[in-house]
Amino acid sequence: MANQQEYDVIIIGGSYTGLSAAMALGRALKKVLVIDGVNPCNKQTPHSHNFLTQDGKTPKEISELAKAQVANYKTVSFLNDIAIKGEKSAKGFEITTQNGLIFKGRKLIFGTGIKDQMPNIEGFAECWGISAIHCPYCHGYEVRHLKTGLFANGDMAYEFGKLLWNWTKDLTIYTNGKSTLNAEQTNILASRNIHVVEKEIVKIAHNNGQIQELVFTDGSSQNLDALYAKIPFVQHSDIPQSLGCELTEMGMLKVDMMQKTTLDGVFAAGDNTSPMRSVANAVYGGNMAGAAVSKELIAEDFGVIN
Structure with a gap:
């Protein structure tokens, strides 16, 4: 990393989003610092899919190739550290890091992802990202056609169950307690041979992350090949909120079409x-954010020159 402490843009998070933004900014000749703690949420995922030219590659292979290509742009620097504090300045x-370093940036881009609960x-x-999965477009x-479960309840279970029926007709919904599906939803699902199990799950028996069976509190068990799950999450970084960025009702950072948050200068x-x-969505969003930030910086500098 260069000794320079002031940057046009500080990017927090150096996975697909951050690297995509860094490439766009590097190509726009902007001085950029990418701060990354090297702890991606998909670190257990064996293969990445639905991303042209990289289908079937591991997440690590894709990110390592991306970083090597971004590093060709000499105005982009990298720091292996964790951003823990952000403050508005004149x-x-x-941005202050876990190691006590302080960096100044005219703009910020957060590619920090979320933390699954x-x-x-x-x-x-241990199974999350391997055989306990979140998205049929990524893993379906x-x-x-395999024996598949859905860990969900209520309206989410109904809507997600309808979607998963496209990939497998051997589908069971596990509500992990009393079902909150209404009678109509339950009947419609049953008519498609999608059954609802209300037993509470105490354990997932697995082999290196590959599900073997679900074990219930009553001692019974059920063989299974894959389990989709919609689980709660929190923002991986609390810096955007501490700065004043708003969240949506879903708990996502609120952004416009140019990936700009509700706080000026923060994307x-x-x-x-x-x-x-x-991966595809992360790369797209990062590219858009990088382009939007560079456009703002260029406009500001052009105004100063005049």
């Missing part, structure tokens, strides 16, 4: 702004 923002079920975290083809993209959690 000329932009100041794992249920208190033994084995769930690989588990098509965000990727999983922290959208429920569409995919």
